[in-house]
Amino acid sequence: MQNLMELGELYKELRMARGLKLKDVASDNLSISQLSKFENGQSMLSADKLFVAIEGINMTLMEFGHAFNNYEDRAFFKLGDQIAQLHARQDIEGLKRLLKVLESKEDKKVYDNLNLLIVKENIHFLDRSFEIKKEEVEFLTSYLYGIDEWTEYEIFLFGNTLSLLSNSDLVFLGKEFVKRDKFYRSIPTHQTAAKLTLSNLIFVLIERREFDYVTYFLDILEDSVDYEDMLIITFLNFFKLLLTYIKSGQFEELLQIKEYIAMVRKLGNSQLAQHLEANLEPFIQVSACPRSN
DNA sequence: TATCCGGCTTTTAAGAAGGT
DNA sequence: ACCTTCTTAAAAGCCGGATA
Incomplete structure (x- = not known):
């Protein structure tokens, strides 16, 4: 795997930039020779050793991951961007083409199906005659309900499927969202996503004239x-x-x-x-x- | 469908030796 | 001084098939 080879190279760059020697990074749990082989792409570190190595250059896993992804967002954000652009241009045909592409994938996993729903919601938003099956919405709500600590993905998912949900689901999941995103909230990108989704939720509730709940969520947004x-x-x-x-x-x-x-x-x-x-x-x-x- | 099991491959540690 | 390469035996990981 070329990608994985680059993992060691990147690590080497990051280590050298800090003026650290292999022996500075090595520890009881990770030998110098191992690190050397890793940096030169001759072997791969096991997951736990990688934690040790990254800790050794005083970076967090998140920072290292960010650097490794070439300072780009994760794949699902790319999909999100793509959808947002099509949505902004009101390009229903474009969205339907994207839907076809995603649908054509065989052996769809949970996340494939959820992403599919996001695209469908965007089409539905622009063209209310585009129908979405009840069981698909149930699949979505039970997924979200099953996740105790919402990560950015769940926030993104919720924020992009609001228009599919009934008023009661919207309010119920909205309240759960406020509770369940706490765990990861110290991550800045997470926090930003949460506030944007909360704003979207408020707007949808205004559209639906659920003013009591609008006030409720507005207060929460204002506090944050x-x-x-x-x-x-x-x-x-x-x-x-x-x-x-x-x-x-x-x-x-x-x-x-x-x-x-x-x-x-x-x-x-x-x-x-x-x-x-x-x-x-x-x-x-x-x-x-x-x-x- | 998840788990267990056996055989096969890869990675690991440590030190010695070689390179710059 | 610093890093890489080589060696060994052992540990760990991986994969597919059998099992419950």
Whole structure:
């Protein structure tokens, strides 16, 4: 395996960059000769020895893994990106083509089926006539319910299948999500994914007029936000304004939202502004709008 | 379907020897 | 000094088939 050979090479680079000798890294559990063979691709370390080796150069497994993946995201994030791009372009045909490709794979494993569902949800989101079987949704909910500690994948999965879930599933799993992502929350990428998914959840709940739960999850999101979360804060404020507007139906409130979006655009994030506008669109009531526009 | 088992392959440790 | 290569016996891992 070429890939695995590179594992040793990478390790060597990382070790030398730190000015460490083989003997500095070697320990009771890992000999110098073993490390040498590993670095030169002549042998592979067993999993436990690899832990020792990585610890020896003062890196975490996550950091090493990140370096090994060539500073790229994992495969499922690539799929996620691909789906998000197709979704943003509203490219239903593109999504259906992707679906075909994923469906054509034989001997599908659990994750193949779950990824399939994510693509289907995105199609369903754009084209409500595209149906998804009940048992597929049940498969999804029972998977999510079965995982005690949600990793980024489960968060990603939940965030990308919200529109398939019934209101009660949405709220139930949403509450579970808030509990179950705690274990891995010290990982920054995890935390970011969690906040984005929470934002998505809130938006879907607003769409479904489940205002009590919106307030509940808004509070949770607000608690988890820190000053670095500009994106999330932008969403948070948008949701609050949107909520006030929907409840009152006042044209003035709508103007406030539009002003807010204009401000976001002024700050230089026109893409986000566009996104907010698209999200606002379904809520603009004709009656609240004197000039049809 | 998961687990156990036997044979086959790979990796390991340690030190000695060789290379730069 | 530092790293690599070689050697050995032992340990561990892997794979497929049988079993429950």
